[in-house]
Amino acid sequence: MESQSxxxxxxxxxxxxxxxxxxxxxxxxxxxxxxxxxxxxxxxASTSFVYAPAVPVLLGVLAIAQMGIHVAFFLHISxxxxxxxxxxxxxxxxxxxCLVVFGSMAIMANLNHAMVSMDQLMQMQx
Amino acid sequence: MxxxxxxxxxxxxxxxQQGPAPTRVVAGFGFWLFLLSDIILFAALxxxxxxxxxxxxxGPIGTELFxxxxxxxxxxxxLASSVTCGFGNLAVLRTDKRAMYxxxxxxxxxxxxxxxxxxxxxxxxxxxxxxxSRSAFxxxxxxxxxxxxxxVSLGLAWLLIMLLQVATLGFAPMVARRFFxxxxxxxxxxxxxxxxxxxxxxxxx
Numbered sequence: 001m002e003s004q005s006x007x008x009x010x011x012x013x014x015x016x017x018x019x020x021x022x023x024x025x026x027x028x029x030x031x032x033x034x035x036x037x038x039x040x041x042x043x044x045a046s047t048s049f050v051y052a053p054a055v056p057v058l059l060g061v062l063a064i065a066q067m068g069i070h071v072a073f074f075l076h077i078s079x080x081x082x083x084x085x086x087x088x089x090x091x092x093x094x095x096x097x098c099l100v101v102f103g104s105m106a107i108m109a110n111l112n113h114a115m116v117s118m119d120q121l122m123q124m125q126x
Numbered sequence: 127m128x129x130x131x132x133x134x135x136x137x138x139x140x141x142x143q144q145g146p147a148p149t150r151v152v153a154g155f156g157f158w159l160f161l162l163s164d165i166i167l168f169a170a171l172x173x174x175x176x177x178x179x180x181x182x183x184x185g186p187i188g189t190e191l192f193x194x195x196x197x198x199x200x201x202x203x204x205l206a207s208s209v210t211c212g213f214g215n216l217a218v219l220r221t222d223k224r225a226m227y228x229x230x231x232x233x234x235x236x237x238x239x240x241x242x243x244x245x246x247x248x249x250x251x252x253x254x255x256x257x258x259s260r261s262a263f264x265x266x267x268x269x270x271x272x273x274x275x276x277x278v279s280l281g282l283a284w285l286l287i288m289l290l291q292v293a294t295l296g297f298a299p300m301v302a303r304r305f306f307x308x309x310x311x312x313x314x315x316x317x318x319x320x321x322x323x324x325x326x327x328x329x330x331x
Contacts, residue, residue, distance in 0.1 A: 027212040
């Protein structure tokens with residue numbers, strides 16, 4: 001049989017917290033938070049109560065908060081010392097994700113800006 | 127789960143004498159790395175969608191195509207299935223077969239409802255002339271949301287295989303480990319869905 005012992009240096013798998021957060025209560029709490037944040041997202045997208053240009057920012061904040069809730073309460077990843085490996089991998093994943101998404105958007109916006117518009121192109125050909 | 131006396135003893139040893147981590151830890155960490163690489167795949171699709179979301183080529187745009195109520199129900203299904211999957215995994219840890227079957231069947235049904243709703247949305251869009259070949263925006267939409275749907279279908283197939291394995295092999299350590307990785311996969315899909323409904327459906331303009 002394999003040993004099930006856990007020690008800080010060996011780390012432990014994501015999803016199980018020997019400290020005891022891996023129980024039914026964590027899923028209930030996570031569900032409550034997730035429902036509130038999901039409801040807030042759909043409300044913010046369809047209401048005129050919030051200043052319209054601020055809605056995308058609000059949606060972004062709510063989405064990031066809900067992702068954090070899912071990571072903490074469903075995946076049970078935390079910055080605890082015995083989770084150093086899992087947490088560092090997560091940080092690296094977030095880093096690469098941001099690089100890919102915002103890097104692509106910045107490059108394409110630059111290219112769009114530098115591109116001659118179709119109207120101008122037509123006039124040049126005349 | 128963990129033998130307290132043993133873990134205290136191992137914890138007091140120097141790092142170099144502790145030996146390799148147990149298989150469960152190694153398998154979990156490896157699968158976690160795979161999930162992060164999968165999320166980077168989705169990052170590329172999200173970037174494509176963000177760049178192309180305005181390129182509708184005179185065709186239908188997001189606000190004309192998307193039904194927020196439909197998406198809200200899809201979101202609730204996936205969120206509920208994530209929680210039932212968590213309870214199912216707790217039942218696996220307790221080696222409680224009845225509870226495991228109950229929660230995992232609920233997970234399967236909720237996931238299947240999500241997939242059916244997504245399929246009907248896709249079918250409506252294609253029959254209305256808004257298929258992936260209509261514009262760059264729609265190509266990016268079907269690539270992103272379709273890849274997520276494909277992951278959910280793979281997850282459902284995996285769940286069926288796990289239920290068969292529990293039926294034939296019982297809660298062997300190997301089976302419990304795989305079930306645990308399935309749970310991570312399912313939760314990660316729900317996290318990707320948060321990005322999908324925020325950026326694609328609610329962010330449509």
